Amino acid sequence: MRWLSLKKNKFRRIICVLAAAILTAAALTGCGTKKDCEGEGKITTIEKGVLKVGIHLDDGSMGYVEESTAKPAGFAPETAAKIAEKLGLTLEIIDTTEENLLNSLDADLYDCVITVGTTDWNREHYSATKPYADVSGIQDKLGKKAAYPKLAIFGPKGSCLIPAIQNQALTPLIKDGTLTEISKKYFEKDIILK
Structure with missing residues (x-):
C-alpha cells in the first residue's frame, strides 16, 4: 500500500507542476504582441517622457523656423x-530633410514623423496611424505637387506609440476640431480627414 501512496504523491506533484506551467503560459500569452498596443496603447518613446518628432522645417506652411523666435x-x-x-x-x-524623414526613423533618432x-x-515597413490629412487641395500653398497627398504619422514597425497616438491624441484632436483650426491657420x- 505504501507503494501506491508514493505513486499518488508523485502523480499529484506532476499535476501541480503541469498546472503551474499552464497557468504561467496562459498569463504570458500575448506578451509582446499587437494586443499590447490595442485600445489605449502603451506610450514608449526613445527618451522617457519626451516625444521626439522628425519634421522637415524647410517646407513652407507645413513646417519652418520662425525668424523672430528661431522656433519651429x-x-x-x-x-x-x-x-x-x-x-x-x-x-x-x-x-531633418524630406529625404531622411523615414531613414532617420530607422536610426532611432526620433519616435515618429x-x-x-x-x-x-511605407505601411509595410513602418507602423502608421490612419491617414489624417489630405494635401491635394493645397498643393499651390505647398509649392509642389504631392505624389502621395494623404498624410499619416509613422513610427518604427511594431511600435506601441503609434496606436497610442491614434487613440489618445489624433482621433480626439480630429473630433474636437483642433486639427481643423491648425489647418485653417x-x-x-x-485638410483634415474625418
Missing part, C-alpha cells in the same frame, strides 16, 4: 505639440 512653426510642429500635450509628453522637434504620405511601401483650408 507651421502645421506639422503645431500638430506635434498638440499630440505631445494629449499624451502628457514633452515635445522635441528634430529638423508627422507628415509623411501614405504608400504601400496655416492653409486657410481644412
Whole structure:
C-alpha cells in the first residue's frame, strides 16, 4: 500500500507542476504582441517622457523656423505639440530633410514623423496611424505637387506609440476640431480627414 501512496504523491506533484506551467503560459500569452498596443496603447518613446518628432522645417506652411523666435512653426510642429500635450509628453522637434524623414526613423533618432504620405511601401515597413490629412487641395500653398497627398504619422514597425497616438491624441484632436483650426491657420483650408 505504501507503494501506491508514493505513486499518488508523485502523480499529484506532476499535476501541480503541469498546472503551474499552464497557468504561467496562459498569463504570458500575448506578451509582446499587437494586443499590447490595442485600445489605449502603451506610450514608449526613445527618451522617457519626451516625444521626439522628425519634421522637415524647410517646407513652407507645413513646417519652418520662425525668424523672430528661431522656433519651429507651421502645421506639422503645431500638430506635434498638440499630440505631445494629449499624451502628457514633452515635445522635441528634430529638423531633418524630406529625404531622411523615414531613414532617420530607422536610426532611432526620433519616435515618429508627422507628415509623411501614405504608400504601400511605407505601411509595410513602418507602423502608421490612419491617414489624417489630405494635401491635394493645397498643393499651390505647398509649392509642389504631392505624389502621395494623404498624410499619416509613422513610427518604427511594431511600435506601441503609434496606436497610442491614434487613440489618445489624433482621433480626439480630429473630433474636437483642433486639427481643423491648425489647418485653417496655416492653409486657410481644412485638410483634415474625418
